[in-house]
Amino acid sequence: xxxxxxAVTGTPYLLSGCVRSDECxxxxxxxxxxxxxxxxxxxxxxxxxxxxxSGNFSVTWxxxxxxxxxxxxxxxxxxxxxxxINGTTFWSPCGVVTASVLDSWGTDYNESAIWGEDDLKKNxxxxxxxxxxxxxxTLDRENITYDDLAxxxxxxxxxxxxxxxxxxxxxxxxxxxxxxxVRDSHGIIATAGTFDSSASNNIGLAQLFGMAxxxxxxxxxxxxxxxxxPDHPLFERLDDPYYVQRLTTNYPWDxxxxxxxxxxxxxxxxxxxxxxxGTDQGYTSVYFNHFPELxxxxxxxxxxxxxxxxxGTSHPTPDHDLxxxxxxxxxxxxxxxxxxxxxxxxxxxxxDETDVTMTMSVDGxxxxxxxxxxxxxxxKVLLNLSWAPKSPGRHNLNLSVSAKGSAGxxxxxxxxxxxxxxxxxxxxRFDCRYSDCxxxxxxxxxxxxxxxxIGMDVMVAGRYTIKVDLNDRYGACIESKSSYTHIDPxxxxxxxxxxxxxxxxxxxDGPYHLKYLGLYDDSWTHNRLxxxxxxxxxxxxNHTEFQPHRxxxxxxxxxxxxxxSQYSRWIESITDMRFLVRxxxxxxxxxxxxxxxxxxxxxxxxxxxxxxxxxxxxxxxSGGGGLFVIGDQFPHIYTNLTEFAxxxxxxxxxxxxxxxxxxxxxxxxxxxxxxLPYPSATIVVSGDAMEIVRDDEYDVMLAIYExxxxxSGRVVGFTDEDSFKNPYIESGDNMVLGENIIEWLSGxxxxxxxxxxDCDGEITAADSVIALEMSVQGVYETGADMNNDGVVDSLxxxxxxxxxxxxx
Numbered sequence: 001x002x003x004x005x006x007a008v009t010g011t012p013y014l015l016s017g018c019v020r021s022d023e024c025x026x027x028x029x030x031x032x033x034x035x036x037x038x039x040x041x042x043x044x045x046x047x048x049x050x051x052x053x054s055g056n057f058s059v060t061w062x063x064x065x066x067x068x069x070x071x072x073x074x075x076x077x078x079x080x081x082x083x084x085i086n087g088t089t090f091w092s093p094c095g096v097v098t099a100s101v102l103d104s105w106g107t108d109y110n111e112s113a114i115w116g117e118d119d120l121k122k123n124x125x126x127x128x129x130x131x132x133x134x135x136x137x138t139l140d141r142e143n144i145t146y147d148d149l150a151x152x153x154x155x156x157x158x159x160x161x162x163x164x165x166x167x168x169x170x171x172x173x174x175x176x177x178x179x180x181x182v183r184d185s186h187g188i189i190a191t192a193g194t195f196d197s198s199a200s201n202n203i204g205l206a207q208l209f210g211m212a213x214x215x216x217x218x219x220x221x222x223x224x225x226x227x228x229x230p231d232h233p234l235f236e237r238l239d240d241p242y243y244v245q246r247l248t249t250n251y252p253w254d255x256x257x258x259x260x261x262x263x264x265x266x267x268x269x270x271x272x273x274x275x276x277x278g279t280d281q282g283y284t285s286v287y288f289n290h291f292p293e294l295x296x297x298x299x300x301x302x303x304x305x306x307x308x309x310x311x312g313t314s315h316p317t318p319d320h321d322l323x324x325x326x327x328x329x330x331x332x333x334x335x336x337x338x339x340x341x342x343x344x345x346x347x348x349x350x351x352d353e354t355d356v357t358m359t360m361s362v363d364g365x366x367x368x369x370x371x372x373x374x375x376x377x378x379x380k381v382l383l384n385l386s387w388a389p390k391s392p393g394r395h396n397l398n399l400s401v402s403a404k405g406s407a408g409x410x411x412x413x414x415x416x417x418x419x420x421x422x423x424x425x426x427x428x429r430f431d432c433r434y435s436d437c438x439x440x441x442x443x444x445x446x447x448x449x450x451x452x453x454i455g456m457d458v459m460v461a462g463r464y465t466i467k468v469d470l471n472d473r474y475g476a477c478i479e480s481k482s483s484y485t486h487i488d489p490x491x492x493x494x495x496x497x498x499x500x501x502x503x504x505x506x507x508x509d510g511p512y513h514l515k516y517l518g519l520y521d522d523s524w525t526h527n528r529l530x531x532x533x534x535x536x537x538x539x540x541x542n543h544t545e546f547q548p549h550r551x552x553x554x555x556x557x558x559x560x561x562x563x564x565s566q567y568s569r570w571i572e573s574i575t576d577m578r579f580l581v582r583x584x585x586x587x588x589x590x591x592x593x594x595x596x597x598x599x600x601x602x603x604x605x606x607x608x609x610x611x612x613x614x615x616x617x618x619x620x621x622s623g624g625g626g627l628f629v630i631g632d633q634f635p636h637i638y639t640n641l642t643e644f645a646x647x648x649x650x651x652x653x654x655x656x657x658x659x660x661x662x663x664x665x666x667x668x669x670x671x672x673x674x675x676l677p678y679p680s681a682t683i684v685v686s687g688d689a690m691e692i693v694r695d696d697e698y699d700v701m702l703a704i705y706e707x708x709x710x711x712s713g714r715v716v717g718f719t720d721e722d723s724f725k726n727p728y729i730e731s732g733d734n735m736v737l738g739e740n741i742i743e744w745l746s747g748x749x750x751x752x753x754x755x756x757x758d759c760d761g762e763i764t765a766a767d768s769v770i771a772l773e774m775s776v777q778g779v780y781e782t783g784a785d786m787n788n789d790g791v792v793d794s795l796x797x798x799x800x801x802x803x804x805x806x807x808x
Contacts, residue, residue, distance in 0.1 A: 003071070003088040006131060008095055009063050016058040019051045019075040019084065026055035031076040034059050039068045051075070063092035066129045093124060093131040097312035098154045100135045102178070104168045104194070106160025106293055107140035113160065113293045114301045120308070127305040128236070130313070134158070146177040155312035156187030156284075160293050162202060163193030175204040182208055187284045187311030189304075192250055192291040193218065209287040210258020210274035219251040219533050220516065221290065224265040226422050228327060229276065231415035233310045234261055234286070237302050241265070245296035250289045251533070259325040264290070265422070266531045276325045276416045277315060279348050280378070284311040320409055321348040322356060322375070322401050323416030332424045332530070335392050335459055339423075341385040345401055347375040348413070353403040360385050361398045362423075389425040392459045394527075397421045426529050427460040428519060431491065434536040438545060439497065439777055442758040443770055446547040448578075449497035449779065452514060452538065456492045463487075465520040468535070470498045472508040477515075479503075495778050500546035501580050510541035549580035551598035551746040557585040560606035566725045567603065570738045576781045579742055589613040594620045599745045604631035604721040608640060618644050621713035626745025630721040632681035638717065645705035645715040646687035652699060654679045658732060659701050661694040667704060667716070667740045668692060670754070675732035676701060679720040689715075704744075714745050754783050755800040763803045771797035 007013035019030040029050055036045040044063075051057045063069065072087045101107050101115070110116045115134040124131045138152055149157070157178065162168035170178070182188045190209065194202055197215040206213045223244045227235045235242070249269035262271040269290045278284035286307045292300040328342040341360075347353050353375050360368040368385050375381055389395065400418040403409045411417055433455025438447035454466070467482045479502045483494060503512070514536035520526045553574065555564050564571060564583055571581050584593050589609065594600070600620060609617070621627050621644075629641050635649035642648075657676045662668050674693050682699035685691055693702035705715040718724075718741075723734050755763045757770040771784045774792045784792045786799035 001073075001086060001088060004090060006091045006093060007063055008131075009066055009092050012060050012062050013069075013090065013092070014058065014060050015071060015073075015088070016056065017073070017086070019055045019057065019077075021077070021082075027051065027075070027077050028053045028055050029078060030055065030057075031078060032057045033074040033076075035072045036061055037070045037072075038065075039070075044069070066092055066094050066125075068092075068125070091125060091131075094129040095313065096131045096133060097156070097309055098133045098135070099156050099158050099189075099308055099312060100139045100149075100152045100154040101158045101160055102139050102144060102162070102170075103142060104158075104160040104162035105166055105192075106158060107136050108166055108168075110136045112295055114295045114304055115293070116295065120301065120305055124305070127302055128309060130309045132305060132308050132312075134308070142174075143171070144174050144177060146180050149177060149181040154186070156189065156308065157182065158308075159188070159190040159194050159205075161192035161194060161291060162190075162199060163196040164198035165193075169199035169201050170205070171201070172204065175201070178205060179208060182283050182285070185282050185314075187286075187313075189286045189288070189307055189311055191288045191293060192248070194250075194287075195253070195289070196250055207256070208274065208283075209272055209285045210256055211272060211287060212254035212256050214252055214254055216250040216252050216289075219249055219268055220247055221249045221251075221264045221269045222266045222528055222531075223247045225262045225269070225271070226265060227262040228419050228421055229261055229415055230420065231418075232261060232276070233415070234271065234273075234303070234306050236306055238299050238306075242299045242303070244290060244292065245298040245300060246291040246294050248291055253289055255326070257326070258287075260327065261286075263421075266528060268531075268533070276323055277321065277348055277413055278310065279315045279317055279321075280346075284315065286311050317348065317350060317378075318412035319350050320353070320403075320411050321413040321416075322346070322353055322403055322411060323348055323413065324358075324399055324401055324419045325380075325416070327399070327419055327421070329397070329421060329423060332426050332429065333387075333389055335389055335425050338386055338388045341387070341397075343383050343385065343399060343419075344380050345372060345375065345383060346380040347377055350377055352376050353409070355404045357402050357404060358383060359400050359402075360387075362387060362389075362395050364396070389423075392425045392427040395423050395425060397423050424529070427462070427521070428456060428458040428464055428487065429530040430517060430519060430532060430535070431455040431457040433493070434514070436536075436538040438500075438541065439779055441770060441774055441779055441781065443766065443773075444547075444758065446500065447503075447541075447545055448500045448547050450500065450503060450512070450538065450541070450546070451777065451779075452496050452498065452536065453493045454496065454514075454517070454535075456487065456494055456519075458487045458489050458492060461486070461488045463522040464529075465522075465526065466494060466496075467516070467518045467520070468496060469515045470503075471513045471515045472506055473511065473513070474508065476506070476508070478506045478512065497779060499575050501549035501575070501578050503541075504543050504546040504548050505580055507543055509543050510538055512538045512541070514538070547578060550578045551580070552596050553579050553581045553599045553601060553742060553746075554593065554597045555581065555583050555601045555603065556589065556605070557583050558587065558589065559602075559609060562603040562721060562725075564603075567729075569726050569729050570724045570735065573735055573739055574742045576783075577739060577743070579746070589616055591616055591619075594625065597625065598747070599626040599628060599742055601628045602630065602641065603724075604633065605637050605641075606634060608634075608637050614640060617641065621645070621715060622707065623713065624747070625713050626742075626747070627713070627715045628718075628741060628745055629716070630718050630724065632679055632719050632721065635681045638681070642705075642715055642717050646685055646689035647703050647705060647715060647717045648684045648686070649681045649717070649719070650684060652680060652682045654695065654699075657695050659693050659695045661696070661698070663690070663692050665690075665692055665704070667702075667737070667744050669740055670736050671733045671740070673732040674701065674737055675723060675728060675734055676720040677722040677728050677731075681719045683717055683719060714747075716741050716745060755786060755803050757781070757784055757800075763800060765801060765804050768797045768801040768804060771800050 001017035326344040333339040356372040358370040439449040517535040519530040638649040
């Protein structure tokens with residue numbers, strides 16, 4: 001049989017075949033019965049016919065509805081009465097949309113795009129009623145001409161993230177050819193970095209999309225998009241709001257004649273069309289300034305399919321179509337301040353419309369009604385509306401338009417009659433007040449911190465989270481910081497102390513850049529209240545003005561270990577002791593990762609290390625390195641790591657224990673109790689390994705090993721990783737123990753006495769002065785917190801002075 005894979009609804013489906021005997025001889029004059037059924041088994045067509053003198057037959061049927069059809073053919077030889085059966089299936093789409101991808105990311109990396117496996121073509125019926133055929137090879141070349149585009153005959157063009165990192169900048173001649181082809185009533189879709197500053201000539205295409213000629217740069221966004229027109233064909237089968245997988249966009253951007261169809265929750269990304277309905281330009285254009293074609297799953301294939309169908313099909317001018325377009329509003333509005341909104345009411349229909357009413361409501365209450373006496377066909381009216389919010393929070397703003405004066409008026413295009421948006425009246429926000437200074441806590445002439453003050457305006461008291469990165473001038477992140485604290489109403493200054501050793505180790509002179517400044521509420525979803533991608537630039541420091549690190553602590557993240565963020569309070573504490581903390585987060589454990597490393601920390605590995613990795617770790621310790629293995633769930637994994645040091649792990653089952661059986665050692669200096677929330681392992685030692693901490697049942701919770709001779713490596717095994725996690729690090733003497741362990745493993749002579757802030761081995765009046773300076777500057781260090789109340793203040797300075805007097 002010759003059976004096509006599909007037939008567009010309303011066009012004939014032609015199936016032809018030949019009846020043959022078991023010996024492959026043609027059987028003329030056979031009786032032919034044909035049955036065609038829909039997907040639910042209902043017969044939609046039957047026929048009876050005869051094969052011709054050569055045994056050939058054909059069937060023609062025109063499907064009227066979109067769907068999958070099954071064809072069953074029965075042939076009967078009238079002489080021998082033998083019967084043969086055959087069958088096939090075919091799909092009937094309502095149409096076919098063809099698209100061609102121009103030279104861009106989507107051609108050169110098509111295997112990573114949503115069209116790379118021809119999924120949208122093969123499985124079009126999972127997304128809608130049109131078959132989409134995307135050609136990503138024919139136009140994958142430079143110096144495209146109008147004739148090249150015309151020969152392709154595509155319904156629309158796709159420019160997929162054409163940034164210059166892939167040398168995808170179009171020439172003036174190519175831009176002219178593309179613009180001409182699109183204006184010949186063809187659609188176009190562009191995405192992401194097409195308007196990136198690295199490919200600035202591409203901005204010549206911006207007018208096709210109703211975009212301002214602004215070349216942006218890559219930014220991170222919140223992956224939540226709020227559709228302004230929830231019923232728009234572009235958002236069919238998508239959630240409202242919908243979530244994207246690829247959290248990057250191109251920013252800044254702005255529109256001229258274009259309309260925003262959807263905007264990301266933080267306002268930095270949008271979906272833009274030159275016409276909401278696609279009827280007033282002779283073509284349809286869509287710009288995604290995020291990256292939906294990357295095959296990460298989620299809603300993106302459906303979104304891109306919808307865009308191809310909408311931009312690649314015609315939208316005839318309707319009889320009646322009032323709509324809303326070009327809506328502009330501030331992303332955030334001050335409480336009790338007045339905000340202005342711009343919106344265009346347009347008549348896309350053939351007929352003039354009278355008594356047109358524009359209604360604006362907030363949270364379901366109508367706040368503005370505007371009557372427009374008449375709007376002529378294919379004309380627009382610009383309106384400016386205002387609103388003065390009285391309460392903070394996220395408000396639902398809705399606009400709708402209707403015509404009351406036209407008898408028998410019925411809008412033929414309904415999805416643009418109403419528009420919705422989320423408008424933030426923030427409960428808290430950043431207020432653009434910044435300052436910075438270097439902080440020398442130990443008076444040695446080098447900065448221990450770079451303090452950056454950030455202004456905030458808080459309307460509602462509550463607990464807020466602030467996150468921020470400090471980057472060098474090349475864009476590399478030096479350090480990320482976060483703060484979770486209660487803030488009362490009013491204007492406040494929040495200080496972040498970026499670690500001097502991280503700045504010095506980075507090796508790049510300032511100025512430094514405060515990036516990705518985000519403010520979040522205390523809800524379970526942690527709603528982002530404010531976000532500034534490029535917040536502040538510091539004074540021009542030299543990196544040599546900052547304190548160098550004493551040693552490097554490397555935390556393994558490659559064997560399903562705990563996240564370092566779970567130990568952030570402990571890491572902050574050892575960072576204050578001038579230990580530089582890094583993470584090994586990809587690849588294997590090999591010799592190269594230990595370059596410059598002093599202590600290797602394994603926080604509860606759930607996957608075993610290979611023999612090659614174990615050998616490298618043992619060599620690191622034998623060469624003088626420190627190894628800290630924490631965990632309890634898989635004793636065999638930890639035994640493999642530490643058996644060379646005489647430390648073996650065995651399974652037990654305990655919870656909520658406080659260990660007070662402690663052997664005096666440099667590690668246990670100032671330790672009277674260790675809290676173990678959920679220990680499920682114990683340690684057995686042999687050889688030179690030593691028991692250090694035991695629970696009430698004499699099971700060993702902490703053991704150590706020190707190799708023979710000066711400069712030998714050291715090992716610590718501890719059986720409950722929870723003891724050093726944020727919820728329990730302040731229980732018992734866990735924090736001091738964690739500090740002592742890192743100090744000892746690094747080869748230090750134990751921690752400096754509490755209160756010795758200039759690290760000279762003595763507590764003197766100079767240390768008291770340093771504590772007072774820390775109190776004034778808002779700097780916190782564990783060694784200065786003499787009464788362990790979480791702050792460094794004048795009382796701590798007094799206690800240090802008293803200790804100095806007693807020492808004298």
